[in-house]
Amino acid sequence: MGRLAEIGNIPSLKQLVYENLRERIISGELEPGTRLREEDLSEEMKISRAPIREALNMLERDGFTVIVPRKGAIVAEATEEERDYIWEMRGILEPYAAVKSMPLISEEKIRKVENDLKKVQENPDDLKLYMDSDLELHEMLYQNLKNHFLKDTLENMRAHSLRMRWAVENTCPGKRGDIESESTKEHLKILEALKQKDEKLVYDAVYEHLQKSKDRILSPK
Amino acid sequence: MGRLAEIGNIPSLKQLVYENLRERIISGELEPGTRLREEDLSEEMKISRAPIREALNMLERDGFTVIVPRKGAIVAEATEEERDYIWEMRGILEPYAAVKSMPLISEEKIRKVENDLKKVQENPDDLKLYMDSDLELHEMLYQNLKNHFLKDTLENMRAHSLRMRWAVENTCPGKRGDIESESTKEHLKILEALKQKDEKLVYDAVYEHLQKSKDRILSPK
DNA sequence: ACAAAATCTATTGTATACAATCGTGAATTT
């Protein structure tokens, strides 16, 4: 094996386009209903339509775009109905996943997440810190899963949740601090349950957290 | 709206190729590990590689193919591990879906399915009759679901189950009659629970049926 | 004879060109 520099795997254009569009949809830059014309994207990114098409197909299967045959792709709507669907899925799958993951989560990992959560509490104004910590915790709950169907579905649902969340951040900025604070408390409760290695406690803590998250995002009074 | 004959929607080639390959993978004609070369398929179907590629991408997302970048697509393995994953997903989702669907299922539908099941019992040698009836029952449990994430996932999992089942039909033909007979009894139990509109009964009947189905297929002694 | 490097080949990845289709609006008919 003569060659070195074997490390950096060259990602295909379709992958890059996929990640780019996905990010922009999740962040809200590409709003629901936005038309995604292949040639527009092709010109913008200075590449051909071929990888664009493949990326749009990938996004459709994730539920981020809707493709009408011979009409084109648009960014999927983020209606209240859709949000219900997302949270329904998470409500079914994530508590189960958490219990299943329990034996795969190390003590060190728990301590690290716990530590990061404390930092969040100490810096209530750092949104990025909160988002990262939130991601870290939820990924901990399913990143070790061997069942890729379960894992992929959960990751996708989480991505959708993120998109929904931004909608709230933008429309109702005042209450953000409160949301974070409550959510963080629930996160700590989940960690506590994990430490005790009590299946029912874990299941209930995750389920409760999801329910409350859903309520907070759907009706952030 | 002057035009008639608006009914027949012309399916795209990618859709046709997708359905064709999916069917052949599920039926076992295309065995696990089989390479799916774009040009081979392109020649076989007398079309260009473009729609083939898109179909292969779609199949990958369903979990029917595995695509290694710059190497190509192969039919996904059907290992015991994979089978566990499929049934784990169904075990989580389908009982929930059944309960959720309960109010959406009409009395007539239940009677029709029940009637078809009786026909199956009267013709224990008709495999097609059994398969159709099995499909009818399970589809009844989620075809009315509005949550497309849940519905699509379940449909996909069911397709995977079918593929796994054929593996058994082919390797262990002797026991087939018994399997059908037991399964049919469980189906009747589910219908009974639906008629009583008892959530817990429905949940448990579906869950139990899935567990037993799994055992029957994974170790058809 | 063996290992490393260079070349060749098969196959996917990407770009471009062409065909088919849908919507729109003008022209035409009644």
Next chain:
DNA sequence: AAATTCACGATTGTATACAATAGATTTTGT
């Protein structure tokens, strides 16, 4: 004037051509 038909433009669907890469084969150096 209303409705129908026709033709055009915009956009996706499909085909083909070209580029890049991984793996196999051959060549070369010691």
